[in-house]
Amino acid sequence: MSGPGPRLRVNPIRCDGARYCAEIVPELIGLDEWGYPIVSSAQIDDPRLLRLAERAVSECPRVALQLARLRDRDR
Amino acid sequence: MTAIAVLAPPDALPLPVARAGGPRLLAGPRIDGGAEALAAYRARLGRRPIGGDWMLDVVERSGLRGRGGAWFPTHRKWRAVSRLAQERGPSVLVVNASEGEPLSGKDQLLVEKRPHLIIDGALIAAESVGADDVVIYVSRAARRATRALRHALAERRHDRISEPRIRIVHTQHRYVAGESSAVVRRVNGGPAKPSFSPPHPSERGVLGRPTLVQNAETIAHLALIARYGDAWFRERGTDAAPGTGMVTLSGNVARPGVYEVDLGTSLATVIGAAGGALSAPIGLLVGGYFGTWLGPERGAAATLCPKHVSVGCGVIGMLGRDGCGVGESARIVSYLARESAGQCGPCVHGLRAVGEAMTRLAAGDADRGDVIRIHRWSDQIVGRGACNHPDGAVNNLRTALETFAADVERHVSGHPCAGLGTTPLPAPPRSAFGWR
Numbered sequence: 001m002s003g004p005g006p007r008l009r010v011n012p013i014r015c016d017g018a019r020y021c022a023e024i025v026p027e028l029i030g031l032d033e034w035g036y037p038i039v040s041s042a043q044i045d046d047p048r049l050l051r052l053a054e055r056a057v058s059e060c061p062r063v064a065l066q067l068a069r070l071r072d073r074d075r
Numbered sequence: 076m077t078a079i080a081v082l083a084p085p086d087a088l089p090l091p092v093a094r095a096g097g098p099r100l101l102a103g104p105r106i107d108g109g110a111e112a113l114a115a116y117r118a119r120l121g122r123r124p125i126g127g128d129w130m131l132d133v134v135e136r137s138g139l140r141g142r143g144g145a146w147f148p149t150h151r152k153w154r155a156v157s158r159l160a161q162e163r164g165p166s167v168l169v170v171n172a173s174e175g176e177p178l179s180g181k182d183q184l185l186v187e188k189r190p191h192l193i194i195d196g197a198l199i200a201a202e203s204v205g206a207d208d209v210v211i212y213v214s215r216a217a218r219r220a221t222r223a224l225r226h227a228l229a230e231r232r233h234d235r236i237s238e239p240r241i242r243i244v245h246t247q248h249r250y251v252a253g254e255s256s257a258v259v260r261r262v263n264g265g266p267a268k269p270s271f272s273p274p275h276p277s278e279r280g281v282l283g284r285p286t287l288v289q290n291a292e293t294i295a296h297l298a299l300i301a302r303y304g305d306a307w308f309r310e311r312g313t314d315a316a317p318g319t320g321m322v323t324l325s326g327n328v329a330r331p332g333v334y335e336v337d338l339g340t341s342l343a344t345v346i347g348a349a350g351g352a353l354s355a356p357i358g359l360l361v362g363g364y365f366g367t368w369l370g371p372e373r374g375a376a377a378t379l380c381p382k383h384v385s386v387g388c389g390v391i392g393m394l395g396r397d398g399c400g401v402g403e404s405a406r407i408v409s410y411l412a413r414e415s416a417g418q419c420g421p422c423v424h425g426l427r428a429v430g431e432a433m434t435r436l437a438a439g440d441a442d443r444g445d446v447i448r449i450h451r452w453s454d455q456i457v458g459r460g461a462c463n464h465p466d467g468a469v470n471n472l473r474t475a476l477e478t479f480a481a482d483v484e485r486h487v488s489g490h491p492c493a494g495l496g497t498t499p500l501p502a503p504p505r506s507a508f509g510w511r
Contacts, residue, residue, distance in 0.1 A: 011271045014271070032425070
Protein backbone atom coordinates (compact mmCIF):
# COMPACT_ATOMS: atom_id res chain seq x y z
CA MET A 1 0.00 0.00 0.00
CA SER A 2 1.36 3.38 -0.96
CA GLY A 3 0.76 6.72 0.72
CA PRO A 4 -0.65 7.40 4.16
CA GLY A 5 -3.13 4.90 5.54
CA PRO A 6 -6.85 5.54 5.91
CA ARG A 7 -8.62 6.65 9.11
CA LEU A 8 -11.71 5.29 10.78
CA ARG A 9 -14.66 7.62 10.89
CA VAL A 10 -18.08 7.08 12.41
CA ASN A 11 -21.30 8.66 11.21
CA PRO A 12 -22.77 9.56 14.63
CA ILE A 13 -26.28 9.94 13.22
CA ARG A 14 -26.32 6.38 11.89
CA CYS A 15 -24.52 4.84 14.88
CA ASP A 16 -26.83 3.49 17.58
CA GLY A 17 -24.18 2.00 19.84
CA ALA A 18 -24.16 -1.67 18.78
CA ARG A 19 -20.58 -1.90 20.14
CA TYR A 20 -19.37 -4.64 17.75
CA CYS A 21 -16.66 -2.35 16.38
CA ALA A 22 -15.07 -1.85 19.81
CA GLU A 23 -14.96 -5.61 20.35
CA ILE A 24 -13.33 -6.24 16.99
CA VAL A 25 -10.65 -3.56 17.16
CA PRO A 26 -10.31 -2.20 20.72
CA GLU A 27 -6.88 -0.83 19.75
CA LEU A 28 -8.64 1.81 17.66
CA ILE A 29 -12.15 2.04 19.11
CA GLY A 30 -13.11 2.63 22.73
CA LEU A 31 -16.57 3.11 24.20
CA ASP A 32 -17.98 6.01 26.20
CA GLU A 33 -20.15 5.34 29.26
CA TRP A 34 -23.24 5.15 27.10
CA GLY A 35 -21.80 2.55 24.75
CA TYR A 36 -21.02 4.79 21.80
CA PRO A 37 -17.70 4.40 20.03
CA ILE A 38 -14.78 6.77 20.55
CA VAL A 39 -12.88 6.24 17.35
CA SER A 40 -9.18 6.97 16.94
CA SER A 41 -8.57 9.47 14.18
CA ALA A 42 -5.02 8.20 13.62
CA GLN A 43 -3.99 6.93 10.21
CA ILE A 44 -3.86 3.15 10.09
CA ASP A 45 -0.63 1.89 8.57
CA ASP A 46 -0.25 -1.45 10.37
CA PRO A 47 -1.67 -4.15 8.04
CA ARG A 48 -3.02 -6.23 10.93
CA LEU A 49 -4.92 -3.28 12.41
CA LEU A 50 -6.13 -2.31 8.98
CA ARG A 51 -7.61 -5.79 8.44
CA LEU A 52 -9.39 -5.58 11.79
CA ALA A 53 -10.63 -2.09 11.00
CA GLU A 54 -12.01 -3.32 7.69
CA ARG A 55 -13.81 -6.11 9.53
CA ALA A 56 -15.28 -3.65 12.02
CA VAL A 57 -16.53 -1.55 9.10
CA SER A 58 -18.15 -4.52 7.38
CA GLU A 59 -19.79 -5.84 10.55
CA CYS A 60 -21.37 -2.57 11.70
CA PRO A 61 -25.11 -3.33 11.58
CA ARG A 62 -25.90 0.35 10.92
CA VAL A 63 -23.26 0.85 8.25
CA ALA A 64 -22.10 3.79 10.37
CA LEU A 65 -18.37 3.10 10.27
CA GLN A 66 -16.17 4.13 7.38
CA LEU A 67 -12.51 3.88 6.43
CA ALA A 68 -11.67 7.08 4.64
CA ARG A 69 -8.67 8.82 3.22
CA LEU A 70 -8.91 12.45 4.21
CA ARG A 71 -9.17 14.85 1.33
CA ASP A 72 -7.99 18.45 1.78
CA ARG A 73 -11.43 19.90 1.35
CA ASP A 74 -12.95 17.71 4.04
CA ARG A 75 -11.25 20.00 6.56
CA MET B 76 -20.59 53.48 18.04
CA THR B 77 -24.27 53.52 17.34
CA ALA B 78 -27.32 52.79 19.37
CA ILE B 79 -30.34 51.42 17.56
CA ALA B 80 -32.48 54.53 17.73
CA VAL B 81 -30.08 56.81 15.90
CA LEU B 82 -31.60 59.13 13.31
CA ALA B 83 -30.00 59.20 9.90
CA PRO B 84 -28.73 62.69 9.03
CA PRO B 85 -31.35 64.15 6.63
CA ASP B 86 -28.76 65.90 4.45
CA ALA B 87 -26.68 62.83 3.85
CA LEU B 88 -28.01 61.67 0.48
CA PRO B 89 -26.93 59.93 -1.59
CA LEU B 90 -24.16 58.27 0.37
CA PRO B 91 -25.06 58.69 4.03
CA VAL B 92 -23.43 55.45 5.05
CA ALA B 93 -20.10 56.69 3.73
CA ARG B 94 -19.92 59.13 6.62
CA ALA B 95 -17.31 58.10 9.12
CA GLY B 96 -18.64 56.86 12.40
CA GLY B 97 -22.33 56.55 11.61
CA PRO B 98 -24.32 53.36 11.34
CA ARG B 99 -24.16 51.44 8.08
CA LEU B 100 -26.69 48.62 8.21
CA LEU B 101 -28.89 50.62 10.56
CA ALA B 102 -28.57 53.92 8.68
CA GLY B 103 -31.84 55.32 7.37
CA PRO B 104 -35.14 55.98 9.14
CA ARG B 105 -35.65 55.48 12.85
CA ILE B 106 -35.22 51.86 13.85
CA ASP B 107 -38.28 52.00 16.11
CA GLY B 108 -40.44 53.17 13.21
CA GLY B 109 -41.14 49.94 11.35
CA ALA B 110 -39.67 48.62 8.12
CA GLU B 111 -38.01 50.99 5.69
CA ALA B 112 -40.27 51.35 2.66
CA LEU B 113 -38.98 50.69 -0.85
CA ALA B 114 -39.31 54.34 -1.92
CA ALA B 115 -37.34 55.58 1.07
CA TYR B 116 -34.74 52.88 0.61
CA ARG B 117 -34.31 53.73 -3.08
CA ALA B 118 -34.07 57.44 -2.30
CA ARG B 119 -31.36 56.71 0.23
CA LEU B 120 -29.29 54.10 -1.59
CA GLY B 121 -30.37 54.11 -5.23
CA ARG B 122 -30.77 50.97 -7.30
CA ARG B 123 -28.63 47.98 -6.56
CA PRO B 124 -25.73 46.93 -8.80
CA ILE B 125 -26.13 43.62 -10.61
CA GLY B 126 -23.96 40.92 -9.05
CA GLY B 127 -21.49 38.80 -10.99
CA ASP B 128 -17.94 37.50 -11.10
CA TRP B 129 -16.65 40.98 -10.35
CA MET B 130 -18.08 40.70 -6.84
CA LEU B 131 -15.88 37.71 -5.96
CA ASP B 132 -12.75 39.86 -5.97
CA VAL B 133 -14.48 42.75 -4.22
CA VAL B 134 -15.67 40.43 -1.45
CA GLU B 135 -12.19 38.93 -1.11
CA ARG B 136 -10.55 42.34 -0.83
CA SER B 137 -13.20 43.51 1.65
CA GLY B 138 -12.14 40.80 4.12
CA LEU B 139 -15.80 40.13 4.97
CA ARG B 140 -16.37 37.07 7.13
CA GLY B 141 -19.59 35.23 7.96
CA ARG B 142 -21.45 36.85 10.81
CA GLY B 143 -23.57 33.86 11.78
CA GLY B 144 -20.89 32.92 14.26
CA ALA B 145 -18.23 30.98 12.36
CA TRP B 146 -16.43 34.00 10.80
CA PHE B 147 -15.54 31.95 7.75
CA PRO B 148 -14.07 34.06 4.91
CA THR B 149 -17.08 34.85 2.71
CA HIS B 150 -15.16 34.90 -0.57
CA ARG B 151 -14.00 31.30 -0.08
CA LYS B 152 -17.56 30.04 0.22
CA TRP B 153 -18.54 32.15 -2.78
CA ARG B 154 -15.72 30.85 -4.97
CA ALA B 155 -16.49 27.22 -4.10
CA VAL B 156 -20.18 27.58 -4.96
CA SER B 157 -19.52 29.71 -8.03
CA ARG B 158 -17.04 27.15 -9.44
CA LEU B 159 -19.43 24.24 -8.85
CA ALA B 160 -22.30 26.20 -10.41
CA GLN B 161 -20.22 26.67 -13.56
CA GLU B 162 -19.46 22.95 -13.66
CA ARG B 163 -22.86 21.54 -12.70
CA GLY B 164 -25.54 24.12 -13.34
CA PRO B 165 -27.32 26.76 -11.26
CA SER B 166 -26.71 26.90 -7.52
CA VAL B 167 -29.05 27.89 -4.70
CA LEU B 168 -28.68 30.85 -2.33
CA VAL B 169 -30.17 30.67 1.15
CA VAL B 170 -30.23 33.73 3.42
CA ASN B 171 -30.08 32.32 6.93
CA ALA B 172 -32.13 34.58 9.20
CA SER B 173 -33.29 31.81 11.54
CA GLU B 174 -31.28 33.15 14.51
CA GLY B 175 -31.87 30.32 16.97
CA GLU B 176 -29.47 31.88 19.48
CA PRO B 177 -31.72 33.10 22.33
CA LEU B 178 -29.40 35.99 23.28
CA SER B 179 -29.16 37.37 19.73
CA GLY B 180 -31.59 39.75 18.05
CA LYS B 181 -29.62 41.25 15.17
CA ASP B 182 -30.76 39.17 12.22
CA GLN B 183 -34.44 39.49 13.04
CA LEU B 184 -33.97 43.22 13.55
CA LEU B 185 -32.31 43.62 10.14
CA VAL B 186 -35.01 41.63 8.35
CA GLU B 187 -37.74 43.50 10.17
CA LYS B 188 -36.38 47.02 9.73
CA ARG B 189 -34.26 46.82 6.55
CA PRO B 190 -35.91 44.13 4.42
CA HIS B 191 -34.79 45.71 1.14
CA LEU B 192 -31.15 45.62 2.25
CA ILE B 193 -31.54 41.88 2.82
CA ILE B 194 -33.33 41.35 -0.49
CA ASP B 195 -30.79 43.39 -2.48
CA GLY B 196 -27.92 41.56 -0.80
CA ALA B 197 -29.54 38.21 -1.52
CA LEU B 198 -30.01 39.00 -5.22
CA ILE B 199 -26.47 40.34 -5.60
CA ALA B 200 -25.09 37.23 -3.88
CA ALA B 201 -27.24 34.93 -6.03
CA GLU B 202 -26.07 36.60 -9.25
CA SER B 203 -22.45 36.39 -8.09
CA VAL B 204 -22.47 32.65 -7.34
CA GLY B 205 -24.70 31.57 -10.23
CA ALA B 206 -27.83 30.85 -8.18
CA ASP B 207 -31.29 30.84 -9.77
CA ASP B 208 -33.17 29.85 -6.61
CA VAL B 209 -33.19 32.42 -3.81
CA VAL B 210 -34.50 31.47 -0.39
CA ILE B 211 -34.87 33.51 2.77
CA TYR B 212 -34.95 31.17 5.75
CA VAL B 213 -36.79 32.55 8.77
CA SER B 214 -37.93 31.25 12.12
CA ARG B 215 -41.66 30.66 12.30
CA ALA B 216 -41.65 32.53 15.62
CA ALA B 217 -40.35 35.71 13.92
CA ARG B 218 -43.77 36.88 12.72
CA ARG B 219 -42.86 40.55 12.34
CA ALA B 220 -39.83 39.62 10.22
CA THR B 221 -41.96 37.46 7.93
CA ARG B 222 -44.56 40.20 7.62
CA ALA B 223 -41.87 42.78 6.75
CA LEU B 224 -40.37 40.47 4.14
CA ARG B 225 -43.73 39.67 2.50
CA HIS B 226 -44.59 43.36 2.39
CA ALA B 227 -41.19 44.27 0.93
CA LEU B 228 -41.46 41.60 -1.78
CA ALA B 229 -44.95 42.88 -2.65
CA GLU B 230 -43.61 46.45 -2.89
CA ARG B 231 -41.01 45.28 -5.40
CA ARG B 232 -43.56 43.39 -7.50
CA HIS B 233 -45.81 46.44 -7.43
CA ASP B 234 -42.87 48.54 -8.61
CA ARG B 235 -42.46 46.05 -11.49
CA ILE B 236 -38.82 45.42 -10.65
CA SER B 237 -37.61 42.61 -12.85
CA GLU B 238 -35.71 40.22 -10.61
CA PRO B 239 -35.65 36.56 -9.66
CA ARG B 240 -38.44 35.34 -7.43
CA ILE B 241 -37.54 34.98 -3.77
CA ARG B 242 -39.23 32.37 -1.63
CA ILE B 243 -39.55 32.38 2.14
CA VAL B 244 -39.01 29.07 3.94
CA HIS B 245 -40.02 28.78 7.58
CA THR B 246 -38.45 26.69 10.28
CA GLN B 247 -39.49 25.80 13.77
CA HIS B 248 -37.56 28.02 16.17
CA ARG B 249 -34.85 25.60 17.35
CA TYR B 250 -31.26 26.20 18.39
CA VAL B 251 -29.71 23.95 15.73
CA ALA B 252 -32.10 24.95 12.91
CA GLY B 253 -29.58 27.51 11.64
CA GLU B 254 -26.70 25.04 11.25
CA SER B 255 -26.04 25.01 7.51
CA SER B 256 -26.78 21.33 6.86
CA ALA B 257 -29.96 21.64 8.95
CA VAL B 258 -30.94 24.65 6.84
CA VAL B 259 -30.52 22.57 3.69
CA ARG B 260 -32.60 19.70 5.08
CA ARG B 261 -35.39 22.06 6.08
CA VAL B 262 -35.39 23.90 2.73
CA ASN B 263 -35.61 20.46 1.09
CA GLY B 264 -38.84 19.91 3.03
CA GLY B 265 -37.36 17.83 5.83
CA PRO B 266 -36.73 18.48 9.53
CA ALA B 267 -34.35 21.28 10.52
CA LYS B 268 -31.79 18.81 11.82
CA PRO B 269 -28.10 18.68 10.90
CA SER B 270 -26.81 15.97 8.60
CA PHE B 271 -23.46 14.19 8.50
CA SER B 272 -20.93 15.90 6.27
CA PRO B 273 -19.11 15.81 3.91
CA PRO B 274 -20.56 16.55 1.46
CA HIS B 275 -20.85 20.15 2.60
CA PRO B 276 -23.92 22.15 1.44
CA SER B 277 -21.66 24.10 -0.94
CA GLU B 278 -21.12 20.80 -2.78
CA ARG B 279 -24.48 19.09 -2.37
CA GLY B 280 -27.20 21.23 -0.84
CA VAL B 281 -30.77 22.13 -1.77
CA LEU B 282 -32.04 19.56 -4.30
CA GLY B 283 -28.48 18.24 -4.53
CA ARG B 284 -27.29 21.52 -6.05
CA PRO B 285 -24.32 23.58 -4.84
CA THR B 286 -25.79 25.80 -2.14
CA LEU B 287 -24.56 28.95 -0.45
CA VAL B 288 -25.99 29.37 3.04
CA GLN B 289 -25.21 32.88 4.26
CA ASN B 290 -26.16 34.66 7.46
CA ALA B 291 -28.59 37.61 7.13
CA GLU B 292 -26.20 40.22 8.55
CA THR B 293 -23.48 39.09 6.14
CA ILE B 294 -25.96 39.46 3.27
CA ALA B 295 -26.86 42.99 4.41
CA HIS B 296 -23.18 44.00 4.43
CA LEU B 297 -22.87 42.65 0.87
CA ALA B 298 -25.67 44.91 -0.34
CA LEU B 299 -23.54 47.88 0.74
CA ILE B 300 -20.14 46.47 -0.28
CA ALA B 301 -21.53 45.98 -3.82
CA ARG B 302 -22.48 49.67 -3.89
CA TYR B 303 -19.50 51.29 -2.19
CA GLY B 304 -16.64 48.83 -2.63
CA ASP B 305 -14.13 47.00 -0.50
CA ALA B 306 -12.01 50.06 0.39
CA TRP B 307 -15.10 51.74 1.81
CA PHE B 308 -15.91 48.63 3.86
CA ARG B 309 -12.40 48.64 5.34
CA GLU B 310 -12.65 52.27 6.43
CA ARG B 311 -14.23 50.93 9.60
CA GLY B 312 -13.03 48.25 11.97
CA THR B 313 -9.45 46.96 11.93
CA ASP B 314 -7.23 45.14 9.44
CA ALA B 315 -7.89 41.86 11.25
CA ALA B 316 -11.62 42.54 11.58
CA PRO B 317 -12.76 45.04 8.96
CA GLY B 318 -16.16 46.70 8.86
CA THR B 319 -18.92 47.25 11.36
CA GLY B 320 -20.78 44.48 13.11
CA MET B 321 -24.05 43.93 14.89
CA VAL B 322 -23.94 43.02 18.57
CA THR B 323 -26.69 42.15 21.03
CA LEU B 324 -26.22 43.12 24.68
CA SER B 325 -28.25 41.67 27.51
CA GLY B 326 -28.25 41.16 31.26
CA ASN B 327 -26.48 43.52 33.63
CA VAL B 328 -26.43 46.55 31.30
CA ALA B 329 -28.36 49.83 31.39
CA ARG B 330 -29.75 49.68 27.82
CA PRO B 331 -29.85 46.11 26.53
CA GLY B 332 -30.47 45.73 22.81
CA VAL B 333 -28.94 45.52 19.36
CA TYR B 334 -26.11 47.87 18.41
CA GLU B 335 -24.00 48.40 15.33
CA VAL B 336 -20.35 48.98 16.24
CA ASP B 337 -16.93 49.07 14.61
CA LEU B 338 -15.27 45.67 14.80
CA GLY B 339 -12.15 45.74 16.94
CA THR B 340 -13.85 48.04 19.48
CA SER B 341 -13.15 47.10 23.08
CA LEU B 342 -15.99 45.38 24.91
CA ALA B 343 -15.69 48.12 27.56
CA THR B 344 -16.49 50.76 24.93
CA VAL B 345 -19.42 48.76 23.56
CA ILE B 346 -20.84 48.32 27.06
CA GLY B 347 -20.29 52.02 27.75
CA ALA B 348 -22.34 52.90 24.66
CA ALA B 349 -25.18 50.80 26.08
CA GLY B 350 -25.16 52.89 29.25
CA GLY B 351 -22.62 50.82 31.14
CA ALA B 352 -22.99 47.98 33.62
CA LEU B 353 -25.73 48.23 36.26
CA SER B 354 -23.55 46.66 38.95
CA ALA B 355 -19.94 45.50 39.15
CA PRO B 356 -19.77 42.72 36.53
CA ILE B 357 -18.66 39.27 37.67
CA GLY B 358 -18.50 37.80 34.16
CA LEU B 359 -19.34 38.17 30.50
CA LEU B 360 -20.65 35.56 28.10
CA VAL B 361 -19.27 36.47 24.68
CA GLY B 362 -20.53 34.78 21.52
CA GLY B 363 -23.84 33.36 22.71
CA TYR B 364 -24.74 30.02 24.25
CA PHE B 365 -21.82 28.37 22.42
CA GLY B 366 -19.60 31.21 23.56
CA THR B 367 -16.95 31.86 26.14
CA TRP B 368 -17.23 33.15 29.69
CA LEU B 369 -14.74 35.88 30.57
CA GLY B 370 -14.00 37.25 34.02
CA PRO B 371 -14.18 41.04 34.58
CA GLU B 372 -10.45 41.59 33.88
CA ARG B 373 -10.31 39.57 30.67
CA GLY B 374 -13.66 41.02 29.64
CA ALA B 375 -12.42 44.58 30.06
CA ALA B 376 -9.32 43.83 27.99
CA ALA B 377 -11.15 42.03 25.17
CA THR B 378 -11.98 43.55 21.79
CA LEU B 379 -14.62 42.61 19.23
CA CYS B 380 -12.24 40.71 17.00
CA PRO B 381 -12.71 37.03 16.17
CA LYS B 382 -8.95 36.52 16.44
CA HIS B 383 -9.09 37.82 19.99
CA VAL B 384 -12.29 36.45 21.54
CA SER B 385 -15.10 34.16 20.41
CA VAL B 386 -17.24 36.96 18.97
CA GLY B 387 -19.57 34.36 17.46
CA CYS B 388 -22.84 35.98 16.46
CA GLY B 389 -22.01 39.16 18.41
CA VAL B 390 -23.73 38.34 21.68
CA ILE B 391 -22.52 39.93 24.91
CA GLY B 392 -24.34 38.66 27.99
CA MET B 393 -23.39 40.46 31.19
CA LEU B 394 -23.58 38.96 34.61
CA GLY B 395 -23.74 41.32 37.60
CA ARG B 396 -22.93 40.64 41.21
CA ASP B 397 -26.45 39.33 41.86
CA GLY B 398 -25.81 36.48 39.41
CA CYS B 399 -24.13 33.07 39.54
CA GLY B 400 -22.00 32.02 36.58
CA VAL B 401 -22.23 28.33 37.45
CA GLY B 402 -26.02 28.58 37.59
CA GLU B 403 -26.21 30.47 34.27
CA SER B 404 -24.01 27.91 32.55
CA ALA B 405 -26.06 25.04 34.05
CA ARG B 406 -29.26 26.61 32.72
CA ILE B 407 -27.76 27.13 29.29
CA VAL B 408 -26.19 23.67 28.99
CA SER B 409 -29.45 22.06 30.13
CA TYR B 410 -31.33 24.05 27.49
CA LEU B 411 -28.81 23.00 24.82
CA ALA B 412 -29.25 19.37 25.94
CA ARG B 413 -33.01 19.69 25.40
CA GLU B 414 -32.36 21.35 22.03
CA SER B 415 -30.23 18.47 20.75
CA ALA B 416 -31.66 17.18 17.47
CA GLY B 417 -31.55 13.76 19.16
CA GLN B 418 -29.58 12.14 16.38
CA CYS B 419 -26.14 11.45 17.85
CA GLY B 420 -25.60 9.32 20.97
CA PRO B 421 -22.76 11.39 22.47
CA CYS B 422 -24.85 14.58 22.19
CA VAL B 423 -28.11 13.05 23.46
CA HIS B 424 -26.60 11.20 26.44
CA GLY B 425 -23.53 13.32 27.07
CA LEU B 426 -25.23 16.71 27.12
CA ARG B 427 -28.04 15.38 29.30
CA ALA B 428 -25.48 14.01 31.78
CA VAL B 429 -23.37 17.17 31.97
CA GLY B 430 -26.51 19.32 32.15
CA GLU B 431 -27.84 17.35 35.11
CA ALA B 432 -24.47 17.36 36.89
CA MET B 433 -24.07 21.12 36.29
CA THR B 434 -27.57 21.69 37.70
CA ARG B 435 -26.67 19.73 40.84
CA LEU B 436 -23.43 21.71 41.12
CA ALA B 437 -25.30 25.00 40.75
CA ALA B 438 -27.66 23.99 43.56
CA GLY B 439 -24.78 23.00 45.86
CA ASP B 440 -25.77 19.31 45.67
CA ALA B 441 -22.70 18.05 43.80
CA ASP B 442 -19.47 16.65 45.17
CA ARG B 443 -15.94 16.73 43.77
CA GLY B 444 -16.60 13.48 41.90
CA ASP B 445 -19.35 15.21 39.94
CA VAL B 446 -16.96 17.97 38.89
CA ILE B 447 -14.44 15.35 37.74
CA ARG B 448 -17.20 13.56 35.81
CA ILE B 449 -18.29 16.84 34.16
CA HIS B 450 -14.74 17.32 32.90
CA ARG B 451 -14.41 13.70 31.75
CA TRP B 452 -17.74 13.69 29.94
CA SER B 453 -16.91 17.03 28.33
CA ASP B 454 -13.63 15.63 27.00
CA GLN B 455 -15.51 12.62 25.61
CA ILE B 456 -18.30 14.58 23.94
CA VAL B 457 -16.25 17.09 21.96
CA GLY B 458 -16.01 16.40 18.24
CA ARG B 459 -18.38 13.43 18.32
CA GLY B 460 -21.60 14.94 17.01
CA ALA B 461 -22.55 15.36 13.36
CA CYS B 462 -22.55 19.12 14.02
CA ASN B 463 -20.79 21.25 16.63
CA HIS B 464 -23.78 21.45 19.01
CA PRO B 465 -22.10 19.34 21.73
CA ASP B 466 -18.80 21.20 21.22
CA GLY B 467 -20.51 24.56 21.70
CA ALA B 468 -22.22 23.46 24.91
CA VAL B 469 -18.92 22.11 26.26
CA ASN B 470 -17.16 25.38 25.42
CA ASN B 471 -19.74 27.22 27.53
CA LEU B 472 -19.43 24.96 30.56
CA ARG B 473 -15.63 24.59 30.44
CA THR B 474 -15.08 28.34 30.36
CA ALA B 475 -17.70 28.77 33.10
CA LEU B 476 -15.91 26.27 35.38
CA GLU B 477 -12.61 28.05 34.70
CA THR B 478 -13.86 31.62 35.03
CA PHE B 479 -15.97 30.91 38.11
CA ALA B 480 -13.52 28.43 39.68
CA ALA B 481 -13.79 30.08 43.11
CA ASP B 482 -17.60 29.81 42.96
CA VAL B 483 -17.32 26.14 41.93
CA GLU B 484 -15.29 25.51 45.11
CA ARG B 485 -17.99 27.13 47.24
CA HIS B 486 -20.75 25.20 45.46
CA VAL B 487 -18.91 21.91 46.01
CA SER B 488 -18.69 22.75 49.73
CA GLY B 489 -22.45 23.06 49.79
CA HIS B 490 -22.60 26.86 49.63
CA PRO B 491 -24.20 27.88 46.34
CA CYS B 492 -24.29 31.54 45.31
CA ALA B 493 -27.12 33.61 46.73
CA GLY B 494 -28.01 34.75 43.23
CA LEU B 495 -28.97 31.27 42.09
CA GLY B 496 -32.70 31.92 41.99
CA THR B 497 -32.45 35.06 39.87
CA THR B 498 -32.03 35.15 36.10
CA PRO B 499 -29.66 38.05 35.40
CA LEU B 500 -29.36 36.92 31.79
CA PRO B 501 -32.60 36.39 29.88
CA ALA B 502 -33.65 32.84 30.76
CA PRO B 503 -33.47 30.25 27.95
CA PRO B 504 -36.79 29.99 26.15
CA ARG B 505 -38.96 26.91 26.38
CA SER B 506 -38.06 24.52 23.63
CA ALA B 507 -40.39 24.49 20.66
CA PHE B 508 -42.11 21.30 19.54
CA GLY B 509 -41.35 19.68 16.22
CA TRP B 510 -38.64 20.37 13.69
CA ARG B 511 -40.39 21.81 10.64
